[in-house]
Amino acid sequence: MTNDAPAALPAASLLQLIWLASPALPIGGFSYSEGLEAGIEWAGLAHEEAVSDWLADQLHLSLARADLAVAAQAIPAWRVGDMPRLRALNAWVFQTRESAEFLLQTEQMGRSFVEWLKLHHADAATVFETLPACYPIAFAFAASRSGATARDACLAFAFGWAENLVGAAVKAVPLGQSAGQRMLGRLAAEIPAAVDHAITLGDDERQAFAPMLAILSARHETQYSRLFRS
Known part of the structure; x- marks a missing residue:
C-alpha cells in the first residue's frame, strides 16, 4: 500500500502557527471590525446569513487579493534577507489602505507585532529598526522563522483574521455563539481556496480595491455608537 497523504507539519512549526493565529496574541486584532460594524449600521448586516456572506466576500475579494498575497510573497523574501x-x-x-482606520489598523498591529517579536527573536530589534512594518510584513517575519511553508503560514494568517471578525460579529450584531461557530466553519472551509489564489498573485495582480468597504470604513469614523476601532 502507498500513503499519498502529505507529510505532517513538524510539531514545533504547527504550534508556532497556532500561536501566530491566536486572537490572544497581544497585537490588538480583536479591537477592529474592518468595516463590519459600519456594515451592521448601514448595509443591513442584521442576521447570520448576511454576515456570513459578507465575511466570505471579504475573504475572497479583499484579504486574499491584498494582505494574504503580500504575506505569501514576504515569507520567502524574509528567508533570503531581501530587504528591498x-x-x-x-x-x-x-499606500493602498483605503481609509484612515484601515491604515491605523495595519500600522498599530504591525508595531505591536514587532514589539512581541522582540521578545522572541534576538535580531528583531535590529531588523525592524529602519522598517516600520505593517501587519502582514511583521507576521511574515515570524512565519518565516517557523519552518512552515508559505501556504501553511497564510492559512494561519487567514484563520486568525476569521476568528477576529467572527468574534466582532458575535458582539456587534449581536449573534449567538452557535451562529459564530457556523460562520467560522464556513470561513474555514473557504480559506484554503482563498490562500491558493493569493499565493499565485504577482505584483501586477495584487489589489486593494473594495470601494463599498472603504466607504463604510470612512463612515465608521463618525459612527455615533461603536465598539470597535474600525
Missing part, C-alpha cells in the same frame, strides 16, 4: 523586496511590499500595503 520587503520594503517594497511594506510600502504597497501602506
Whole structure:
C-alpha cells in the first residue's frame, strides 16, 4: 500500500502557527471590525446569513487579493534577507489602505507585532529598526522563522483574521455563539481556496480595491455608537 497523504507539519512549526493565529496574541486584532460594524449600521448586516456572506466576500475579494498575497510573497523574501523586496511590499500595503482606520489598523498591529517579536527573536530589534512594518510584513517575519511553508503560514494568517471578525460579529450584531461557530466553519472551509489564489498573485495582480468597504470604513469614523476601532 502507498500513503499519498502529505507529510505532517513538524510539531514545533504547527504550534508556532497556532500561536501566530491566536486572537490572544497581544497585537490588538480583536479591537477592529474592518468595516463590519459600519456594515451592521448601514448595509443591513442584521442576521447570520448576511454576515456570513459578507465575511466570505471579504475573504475572497479583499484579504486574499491584498494582505494574504503580500504575506505569501514576504515569507520567502524574509528567508533570503531581501530587504528591498520587503520594503517594497511594506510600502504597497501602506499606500493602498483605503481609509484612515484601515491604515491605523495595519500600522498599530504591525508595531505591536514587532514589539512581541522582540521578545522572541534576538535580531528583531535590529531588523525592524529602519522598517516600520505593517501587519502582514511583521507576521511574515515570524512565519518565516517557523519552518512552515508559505501556504501553511497564510492559512494561519487567514484563520486568525476569521476568528477576529467572527468574534466582532458575535458582539456587534449581536449573534449567538452557535451562529459564530457556523460562520467560522464556513470561513474555514473557504480559506484554503482563498490562500491558493493569493499565493499565485504577482505584483501586477495584487489589489486593494473594495470601494463599498472603504466607504463604510470612512463612515465608521463618525459612527455615533461603536465598539470597535474600525
